[in-house]
Amino acid sequence: MAEDKGVKQLATPERQAAAAEQTLKYVGRNLPLHDAVAKATGKIQYTGDMNFPGMLQAKILFSPLAHARIKKIDASAALALPGVAAVFSHENTPQTLYNSQVWFAGQEARADERLFHDTVRFVGDRVAAVVATDKKIAAKALGLIKVEYEELPALFDPEEALTENAVEIHPGGSPFFEKEFGCGNPSETFKQAELIVEDRVETPKIHHAAMETHVCIAVPDHSGKITVYTPCQILYSVRLVVAEVLGLPYNKVRILKTPMGGSFGGKQEVTIEPLAAFFAQATGKPVKIEYNRQESIISTRTRTRTIGYVRTAVDQNGKILAREVKTIVDTGAYTSNGAIVSMAMGKKLFRLYRIENQVYRVQAVHTNTPVAGAARGYGSPQIHAITEINLDHVANRLGLDPVEFRLRNLVHPYDEDLSGGPSLGNARIIDCVEEGAKLFRWHERRTQAEAGRSTNGRFRRGVGMACATHSNGYFGAFQDFTTMTLRMLEDGSMILNSGIHELGCGTVTTMKQIIAEVLDINPDRIEAPEGDTETSPYDVGSQASRVTHICGAGALKAARKVKEIFRREASKILGCEPEDVVMRSEIVWSKHKPEEKMTYGEMVRLIQQKNRTEIIATETYQAADNPGSYGANFVEVEVDTLTGLVRVIDLLAVHDVGKAINPGFVKGQIYGGVQMGIGLALSEDLQIDPKSGKAKGDSFARYHLINAPDMPSVEVLLIEKGGDLGPFGAKSIGEIATCPTAPAVVNAVNHALGTNLTTLPLTPERILAALNE
Amino acid sequence: MKLEFKVNGKTYELDVDPESRLLDVLREELGLTGAKEGCGEGECGACTVIMDGLAVNSCLVLAAQARGKEILTVEGLAENGELDRLQQAFIDNGAIQCGYCTPGMLMSAKALFLRNPHPSETEIRTALAGNLCRCTGYVNIINAVKDAAEGAV
Ligand code: FES
Ligand code: FES
Numbered sequence: 001m002a003e004d005k006g007v008k009q010l011a012t013p014e015r016q017a018a019a020a021e022q023t024l025k026y027v028g029r030n031l032p033l034h035d036a037v038a039k040a041t042g043k044i045q046y047t048g049d050m051n052f053p054g055m056l057q058a059k060i061l062f063s064p065l066a067h068a069r070i071k072k073i074d075a076s077a078a079l080a081l082p083g084v085a086a087v088f089s090h091e092n093t094p095q096t097l098y099n100s101q102v103w104f105a106g107q108e109a110r111a112d113e114r115l116f117h118d119t120v121r122f123v124g125d126r127v128a129a130v131v132a133t134d135k136k137i138a139a140k141a142l143g144l145i146k147v148e149y150e151e152l153p154a155l156f157d158p159e160e161a162l163t164e165n166a167v168e169i170h171p172g173g174s175p176f177f178e179k180e181f182g183c184g185n186p187s188e189t190f191k192q193a194e195l196i197v198e199d200r201v202e203t204p205k206i207h208h209a210a211m212e213t214h215v216c217i218a219v220p221d222h223s224g225k226i227t228v229y230t231p232c233q234i235l236y237s238v239r240l241v242v243a244e245v246l247g248l249p250y251n252k253v254r255i256l257k258t259p260m261g262g263s264f265g266g267k268q269e270v271t272i273e274p275l276a277a278f279f280a281q282a283t284g285k286p287v288k289i290e291y292n293r294q295e296s297i298i299s300t301r302t303r304t305r306t307i308g309y310v311r312t313a314v315d316q317n318g319k320i321l322a323r324e325v326k327t328i329v330d331t332g333a334y335t336s337n338g339a340i341v342s343m344a345m346g347k348k349l350f351r352l353y354r355i356e357n358q359v360y361r362v363q364a365v366h367t368n369t370p371v372a373g374a375a376r377g378y379g380s381p382q383i384h385a386i387t388e389i390n391l392d393h394v395a396n397r398l399g400l401d402p403v404e405f406r407l408r409n410l411v412h413p414y415d416e417d418l419s420g421g422p423s424l425g426n427a428r429i430i431d432c433v434e435e436g437a438k439l440f441r442w443h444e445r446r447t448q449a450e451a452g453r454s455t456n457g458r459f460r461r462g463v464g465m466a467c468a469t470h471s472n473g474y475f476g477a478f479q480d481f482t483t484m485t486l487r488m489l490e491d492g493s494m495i496l497n498s499g500i501h502e503l504g505c506g507t508v509t510t511m512k513q514i515i516a517e518v519l520d521i522n523p524d525r526i527e528a529p530e531g532d533t534e535t536s537p538y539d540v541g542s543q544a545s546r547v548t549h550i551c552g553a554g555a556l557k558a559a560r561k562v563k564e565i566f567r568r569e570a571s572k573i574l575g576c577e578p579e580d581v582v583m584r585s586e587i588v589w590s591k592h593k594p595e596e597k598m599t600y601g602e603m604v605r606l607i608q609q610k611n612r613t614e615i616i617a618t619e620t621y622q623a624a625d626n627p628g629s630y631g632a633n634f635v636e637v638e639v640d641t642l643t644g645l646v647r648v649i650d651l652l653a654v655h656d657v658g659k660a661i662n663p664g665f666v667k668g669q670i671y672g673g674v675q676m677g678i679g680l681a682l683s684e685d686l687q688i689d690p691k692s693g694k695a696k697g698d699s700f701a702r703y704h705l706i707n708a709p710d711m712p713s714v715e716v717l718l719i720e721k722g723g724d725l726g727p728f729g730a731k732s733i734g735e736i737a738t739c740p741t742a743p744a745v746v747n748a749v750n751h752a753l754g755t756n757l758t759t760l761p762l763t764p765e766r767i768l769a770a771l772n773e
Numbered sequence: 774m775k776l777e778f779k780v781n782g783k784t785y786e787l788d789v790d791p792e793s794r795l796l797d798v799l800r801e802e803l804g805l806t807g808a809k810e811g812c813g814e815g816e817c818g819a820c821t822v823i824m825d826g827l828a829v830n831s832c833l834v835l836a837a838q839a840r841g842k843e844i845l846t847v848e849g850l851a852e853n854g855e856l857d858r859l860q861q862a863f864i865d866n867g868a869i870q871c872g873y874c875t876p877g878m879l880m881s882a883k884a885l886f887l888r889n890p891h892p893s894e895t896e897i898r899t900a901l902a903g904n905l906c907r908c909t910g911y912v913n914i915i916n917a918v919k920d921a922a923e924g925a926v
Pocket of ligand 2: 211261262504868869870871872873874875905906907908909
């Protein structure tokens with residue numbers, strides 16, 4: 001096993017003390033993913049691999065126009081094609097309005113989406129659908145549908161959306177959401193500031209690019225129940241939207257989480273499930289919808305395009321006195337999570353640096369472009385790009401080293417959130433930056449890069465860094481809890497019944513490791529199936545970086561309860577006190593009679609026979625904290641001034657994760673997050689054409705993901721100091737992993753070139769243009 | 774069109790549409806769903822299989838082009854229930870997350886080994902250039918291929 005490749009663990013006194021106090025058997029170990037063998041052999045069945053008897057296939061007709069009213073749809077030729085079961089459009093589908101991101105009943109959100117509209121609002125909006133016996137027929141039938149449009153003026157630029165007389169995409173126009181919050185007195189402070197540095201930073205619409213495109217299957221049954229098989233992130237969100245659109249009681253909609261071929265927020269919102277469910281209900285047959293790559297890129301969700309105006313006031317010592325951040329968040333043609341992501345990004349501003357006077361203003365707008373929504377980091381990559389690029393600019397103007405400048409301002413453990421959010425908990429960003437700078441040889445490499453510049457004409461080296469923070473669940477914002485049922489069976493094996501979702505990050509194995517640690521049982525003897533809304537207890541879902549911190553704490557609580565019940569029942573059998581019952585490696589005995597040992601399974605059988613009960617516990621864990629997860633990236637780049645191409649040479653990612661339940665999984669998240677972050681910095685962009693509204697980057701040929709040769713070597717350093725309420729002190733990693741990367745890369749490029757590039761991605765064209773200035 | 778070819782050591786004779794893609798034949802006719810469609814245009818490598826010893830994007834190969842060929846898919850990698858050392862190395866190195874790119878990655882790496890059993894890291898990266906992964910940043914995938922090449926597994 002590649003135990004600790006690329007990772008150095010800090011042997012701090014605190015760590016050593018913690019280790020001495022408690023030796024962990026399963027937590028902290030690199031167990032493999034529970035379904036790794038099935039994935040390595042091609043045996044695992046993803047949704048696209050599944051078929052049901054009599055299953056039909058649906059294909060969607062997408063709008064070629066950015067904004068138009070549908071005058072007429074003639075589906076007669078399509079319907080006449082043998083094999084076509086039905087054609088759907090706004091004329092024969094429910095006109096219920098919904099919002100694709102609501103995840104709990106009663107959640108307030110602007111509902112402006114329908115299965116099909118009579119007005120299309122972006123290139124890629126849904127016009128109609130064909131349901132047929134196979135995909136080929138469905139595709140052929142799509143070409144036979146005649147649609148007459150009346151074109152409407154369209155709007156693609158988020159700043160134009162805020163001008164007077166801008167095109168109104170929904171009643172009331174833009175901004176459809178506005179908010180301001182902050183702390184202290186920034187406007188007064190700005191008046192007295194010695195130095196104010198301003199920037200406009202822009203981040204692009206990006207595609208999540210899960211290798212599995214969007215897919216789901218809906219199956220009707222004789223009782224009117226619809227079962228949906230979907231690789232989703234929030235089962236209960238899918239149930240909510242499907243039930244509302246179909247007008248069914250919640251218990252007549254069953255959602256099953258299928259193996260996930262990648263999501264990154266892209267499958268968090270409810271996009272194709274209500275369509276498939278409705279088609280299944282209407283045709284009485286199972287229906288599969290499987291998008292191709294282009295359809296997934298333009299017609300599901302993207303990251304919000306975000307424009308940030310940031311002003312930072314500092315004194316000569318490099319103390320940040322005040323900051324003002326204004327963002328314009330472009331959520332595309334429908335509202336989706338526009339308001340929530342707008343708020344989420346603003347909150348991060350108050351959790352990374354000690355800034356006593358700060359204000360955040362946001363305006364969320366609609367444009368005739370693909371719909372934005374949840375995307376790994378939920379606004380964090382955007383806001384950190386905006387502020388961390390600006391901070392390097394500030395440091396530059398002050399003539400201060402960027403690391404030194406940040407260290408003077410970063411938050412300390414247990415600082416409060418000055419905007420009123422939950423306490424930051426054991427925030428260890430200073431450790432990240434100090435330890436990271438040492439390991440990366442920051443000062444040396446920065447100086448080297450600067451010295452090399454005069455001798456090195458065409459290629460220029462730059463060294464940059466950036467910091468970031470992210471959340472651990474919803475505590476402080478929305479209700480956050482999880483319920484889990486844990487049982488021990490008659491052979492000593494166990495089943496965890498919960499609403500968890502495996503996204504490929506290792507959630508299932510993580511839960512097993514936590515339970516195994518408490519009960520001293522081999523993790524392979526625990527089953528932890530993914531959620532099923534008909535049988536699993538409620539869970540908030542795989543979102544908000546909550547799973548390890550909250551669900552993990554839920555698994556810990558359930559395991560402790562099972563242990564308590566087991567010892568209580570076993571004590572009756574063994575004729576001792578519960579605290580005298582010893583459980584070790586699946587063997588149980590009374591400490592008074594160590595010679596009388598039996599397996600956990602044998603004991604469960606005796607408990608059933610003699611005590612007439614079973615070993616089962618249902619526990620609800622209510623989130624009670626929301627500490628910050630922190631990360632810093634250090635990176636060196638080489639820019640080719642002739643071509644404008646940037647090569648990332650190597651990168652160090654330092655993360656404050658509290659405790660790594662499975663360090664291999666934690667590192668896996670970081671490596672993937674870095675890949676995504678480099679893409680955001682350098683190459684990924686949907687590139688909406690400002691005239692037609694078409695996405696130029698609508699295929700992998702024109703949308704550039706970082707591939708294996710482009711990927712730098714990545715070193716990881718984990719800071720594990722616990723201190724918060726997660727299981728064994730664990731904090732989140734999945735989203736924070738990608739947050740510091742893009743600004744670190746941009747800062748390194750600006751260092752290499754002496755530029756102040758602030759529009760992402762830094763394409764060769766943009767770099768060459770800056771060099772020619 | 775009649776298609777006679779060998780897949781994972783077994784000879785098949787099928788009646789297929791000459792226009793159909795090798796990927797569809799494998800997935801739909803033979804039920805070998807290991808190869809995935811991630812893009813359908815030769816850009817992601819999720820559909821990679823080995824044809825006569827070379828890695829190909831099966832989404833770009835027409836059934837007619839597979840006539841008389843020998844195809845190896847991820848399902849044929851393990852022999853007699855024993856995992857190929859690449860598969861074991863992927864599992865041990867944490868090279869698999871969502872797993873959607875995995876079959877394609879394995880087949881590209883296998884094809885590399887067939888022509889170059891001891892590749893350098895640069896050669897590994899180049900061999901995997903056409904296989905996209907969104908989960909792993911390739912780090913553990915490259916480590917796994919290196920391990921398998923060195924016989925560490
Ligand atoms: S599906 Fe064949 S290369 Fe992407
Ligand atoms: S493991 Fe998910 S795409 Fe590679």
